[in-house]
């Protein structure tokens with residue numbers, strides 16, 4: 001069992017957990033992920049390594065409650081154990097030589113972008129961060145974003161906090177000011193990453209996105225996480241999850257991401273029903 005040593009609620013849907021996993025902490029690098037299974041009846045789900053403490057032997061995960069497994073995970077408390085916690089998996093982000101970067105997080109994607117911004121900041125790069133949320137209740141990691149960047153901009157779609165509007169508007173404004181970035185890193189909903197890539201494409205600015213397709217084994221065997229990049233088939237678990245945003249077939253990725261929606265909804269309803277949250281087992 002992998003013991004949960006810290007649990008924090010970041011907003012009503014998002015939690016942070018530090019988990020005792022010394023072997024993973026020893027090798028983890030920004031951009032990588034773990035696959036966990038909450039209990040022996042559970043599914044395996046991938047979560048990004050949001051942080052690690054090699055001395056304490058802990059790995060931090062930040063997750064949004066979206067379905068059955070993330071709900072079951074959110075019901076665990078400090079001191080409880082997670083059955084499987086495998087990693088680090090995936091290719092670490094290539095951050096060497098970057099002197100100036102704009103790191104963009106969309107919603108929960110902010111938690112996945114934050115370790116990359118932090119690593120860049122720690123290596124002396126100038127980091128601008130733009131993080132967008134639907135409204136102020138969903139804002140996470142505000143202090144951490146500021147600490148990891150030389151310039152931090154928070155946007156909300158409804159203007160309830162920070163600047164009103166989308167992250168792409170702020171990226172355009174930063175570029176119009178004359179900022180020259182070695183790289184733009186965008187992590188969030190597929191549609192956001194697609195539009196960020198369209199802003200940077202005509203300017204020839206290298207753009208890295210992080211793809212989160214459904215993963216099963218995480219070892220390149222099952223083909224579940226197949227994506228098309230530069231016209232070639234890639235597996236996000238072993239070739240990514242970071243890819244060149246200008247080469248990704250986002251439309252195909254969006255079609256594939258909704259393939260299992262009905263089955264996932266049914267599975268969550270059943271779990272909610274079993275734990276007394278009022279789900280409909282016949283849904």
Ligand SMILES: Cc1cc2nc3c(=O)[nH]c(=O)nc-3n(C[C@H](O)[C@H](O)[C@H](O)COP(=O)(O)OP(=O)(O)OC[C@H]3O[C@@H](n4cnc5c(N)ncnc54)[C@H](O)[C@@H]3O)c2cc1C
Pocket residue numbers: 033043044045046047048049062063064065066067068069070071108111112211212213214215216241257260261264265268
């Ligand atoms: C490399 C990678 C890193 C990720 N990092 C994070 C993270 O740091 N924090 C976070 O909250 N989420 C992250 N995710 C998404 C997370 O894995 C899903 O939210 C989780 O699997 C949902 O499971 P569920 O049973 O709660 O929900 P379900 O109801 O089963 O699914 C809800 C949605 O989650 C996605 N999903 C479901 N099963 C999987 C799966 N096996 N693999 C990938 N996606 C799935 C699908 O888009 C689905 O529509 C990451 C995904 C990938 C591939």
Ligand code: FES
Pocket residue numbers: 214215216217218219220221222223224225226235236237238
């Ligand atoms: S998760 Fe099976 S090939 Fe990537």
